[in-house]
Amino acid sequence: MKNIHRFLLIFFFIASAVPAFASDEHDQHAHHDTHKKEKFEPGNFIMDHIADAYDWHILSYKDKHVSVPLPVIVISEQSGFHMFMSSKFHHGHDAYKGFYIAQEGEFRGKVVEKIDGHEVRPFDISMTKNVVAMLISMIFLMWIFISVAKAYTRRKGQAPKGMQSLMEPLILFVRDEIAKPAIGEKKYEKYMPFLLTIFFFIWLNNLMGLVPLIPGGANVTGNITITMVLAVFTFIITTFSGNKNYWVHIFNTPGVPWWLKFPVPLMPLVELMGVFTKPFVLMVRLFANITAGHMIVLAFVSLIFIFGEISPMLGYGTSVISVLFVIFMDMLELLVALIQAYVFTLLSALYFGMATEEHH
Structure with a gap:
């Protein structure tokens, strides 16, 4: 280490x-x-x-x-x-x-x-800026979780200490507030590695994107190709986790009048479209929220130069207001960074829970 x-x-x-x-x-x-x-x-x-x-x-x-x-x-x-x-x-x-x-x-x-x-x-x-930023975040996350895993092995039965005490409440939060309620007490464990990975990966990269200096400043989660890959992982796990009850609800839709299923399979088509629109929503939601936050901050910075071209004194006056708004937006972005990681993880867990739900 x-x-x-x-x-x-x-x-x-x-x-x-x-x-x-x-x-x-x-x-x-x-x-x-x-x-x-x-x-x-x-x-x-x-x-x-x-x-x-x-x-x-x-x-x-x-x-x-x-x-x-x-x-x-x-x-x-x-x-x-x-x-x-x-x-x-x-x-x-x-x-x-x-x-x-x-x-x-x-x-x-x-x-x-x-x-x-x-x-x-x-x-x-x-090796673009986003690729290098992801590698840095991956190395950082691996170092954190390997350290915590070794601490649990070395200090078995003892109170958490150091990095272990910092990470344990967050890990328990993902387990108790996301995985268990959404997936169920009996089936949540096999999904925990993925849920923990995407939660901390998205949160860390969101935070690093707010730091203007190396190794921060890269717009990783504001890149739609990256959010698409994360959504595809959720889609693949959901699809392969789907049990008989899950697919019956998609193609047969119990409780729906027969004339919505025959001769035109209207409801099965709607349900099948939902299989693909769910990961699409995951992809766009994360991309749009993070990109919008960065664009608002940069728009406030741009006002300084726009008014500065009209008059230097006007630019100086605008800079005070713009900087205050930028500070406010950065504080708000700290909250958004956590919320977006939570929402992506929660929705993924809900999809897993829907795919594995047994027939009542």
Whole structure:
């Protein structure tokens, strides 16, 4: 466990202390040629901050951009496998080996290459900001739960202590307030590993997304592909857990008048659609709530620059109000981070309970 501690400290130190500076000559020439001040675009500002990225941006000051480069791993139809650091793109200004980051269009913000005059997406398995943030959260969660598991083994029958005393109330909360009431006293245990995993994974990544510095700042649970994978896991477990009573209620729907089932199987179709809409709701709910929170915070920040372009004094005056609202929203987001983890876990447990409910 001490080795894991050292690994995490070394990783965070390197990630924070080895930023990649953009090509000074390129940026200086670009700004030297055009002395016009670019108009602030709040839409681009917000979308750039909530979207995934190929580097971990820290700050920008005049012509300097400070970021941590991440590995770009792509497979081209023409030239095959390529792996290089995202610093080769110089923050999206340059191309490297025929690859570049699209600045507009349907592939905006993604690595593309030009084939026959058209932008084409290569097979992209790059270590983006969201991927690295997930790996960090996974390592952190593994360290926590391995430590707690060892503490239970080592201190069997004794009062919890240290990390164990912190995690035990949360674990018991998931068990007693979510799993048991939703699934039942007899069947909840086999679902506990999954429910604990998604609860702490979503909560931790929600909290890390509120921290503006490395290893935080990534919009992991605000990425619909990630929430989709979590929802698919719930869908698969629900489907394979379904007993005879569950499928009879879907395809036969006891208690419903026969004319709603024959000759047009209206109710069975509605019930079958519900099998797929339930995980869809899980996916969209988590994605929309987390993304909306980030967008509201960034919108308040954008007001400073919008009014600042009208008048510097107006920008300074707006900044006081905007910062107060941002602080308020961040406090609210701390609550939302926990609520969304709770709701996703609770709904998953309810679906498992419905799939395993016996006929009365």
